[in-house]
Structure formats: structure tokens, C-alpha cells
Amino acid sequence: MEKPKPYCLNVHFLRQVLIVADDIMHFIVALVLVVCAAIIMMNTLPNFLHQGIRGIIHVLNDVLLALIVMELLWPIVRFLQRKSFSLNPFLYIGIISCTRRILMIEAEHSVMSQVTNHAATWSELWPVLAELGANVTIILVLALALRLVGTREN
Numbered sequence: 001m002e003k004p005k006p007y008c009l010n011v012h013f014l015r016q017v018l019i020v021a022d023d024i025m026h027f028i029v030a031l032v033l034v035v036c037a038a039i040i041m042m043n044t045l046p047n048f049l050h051q052g053i054r055g056i057i058h059v060l061n062d063v064l065l066a067l068i069v070m071e072l073l074w075p076i077v078r079f080l081q082r083k084s085f086s087l088n089p090f091l092y093i094g095i096i097s098c099t100r101r102i103l104m105i106e107a108e109h110s111v112m113s114q115v116t117n118h119a120a121t122w123s124e125l126w127p128v129l130a131e132l133g134a135n136v137t138i139i140l141v142l143a144l145a146l147r148l149v150g151t152r153e154n
Contacts (some may be wrong), residue, residue, distance in 0.1 A: 023080060030076045037069040057107040064100040068093050091146045098135040098142070105132055 044062035047055045074089040109128055113120060120128075 026076050026080055030073055030080070033069055033073045033076070037066040040066040040069065053107070054111065057104070057111070060107075061100060061104055064096055064103070068096050068100070071096065087149050088146065091142050091149065094142045095139055095146070098139045102132060102135045102139075105135075 040062050044059050047058035071089050071093045105128060
């Protein structure tokens with residue numbers, strides 16, 4: 001049996017050091033994401049206490065943003081558990097983001113029509129409808145992708 005060469009031991013040791021450093025960095029990123037989600041939720045408390053449509057809109061927006069941040073955590077957790085990479089969290093993030101944007105567009109449009117107290121003209125309305133349509137299309141495509149990826153990963 002041949003004795004291992006010293007440089008092989010050094011490479012193995014350095015590889016282990018890099019793996020540990022990588023795990024530590026992923027863990028730190030995971031902690032930062034959890035703290036960010038907690039800060040988002042704490043900042044939404046004042047909006048939660050307001051009894052108006054704007055308060056509700058801001059709460060919904062902030063809760064969905066916190067959900068997006070927490071969905072970013074799952075690939076990191078899977079990595080730290082040494083599980084295979086999954087696209088599902090990113091597809092969920094896309095769906096949640098588009099849903100969040102649809103809700104915000106509708107809320108902004110609704111609030112603006114209440115504030116200005118006039119019906120929107122077609123030239124004002126079509127960009128809003130186009131963005132809503134684009135977001136709905138993206139949600140449908142991502143839902144289809146989620147279905148396809150889900151059946152492949154099972």
C-alpha cells in the first residue's frame with residue numbers, strides 16, 4: 001500500500017476548510033433572511049393597526065414581501081441539509097411576486113380613482129390592464145412550470 005503524498009492531505013484539508021466556510025456563509029445568509037423577514041413584519045405592525053384600505057394594502061404587501069424573503073430561505077436550507085437543488089422555491093417566489101404586484105396595481109388604481117373621483121380614460125387604463133395581463137400570464141406559465149417540475153422531481 002502506497003503512502004499518501006503530503007500535498008494530497010493538504011488539498012483534502014483545504015477542501016474541508018472551504019466546505020466549512022461555505023456552510024458558515026450560507027448559515028449567515030439564512031440568518032440575515034430571517035432577520036429581514038422579521039423586520040418587514042415588525043414594520044408592518046403600524047399599518048396593521050390602521051383601519052383603512054391603505055393600511056390593509058400595505059399589510060398585504062409587506063406580508064407577501066416577507067413570504068418572498070422566507071421562500072428564498074428554502075434553497076439555503078436544502079443546501080445545508082445536502083439535498084438536491086430544487087426550482088420549486090424560485091417558482092413560488094415568482095408566483096408570489098406577480099400576485100403581490102397584481103394586488104398592488106389594483107389597490108393603487110382603486111385608491112387613485114377614489115382620490116381623484118373620476119373614471120379612468122382608456123389611455124390611462126390600458127397600461128394598467130397590460131401590466132395586469134402580463135402578470136397573470138407569468139403566473140400561469142410559472143404554475144405550469146411548477147406542475148411540470150413537481151411531476152419530474154417526484
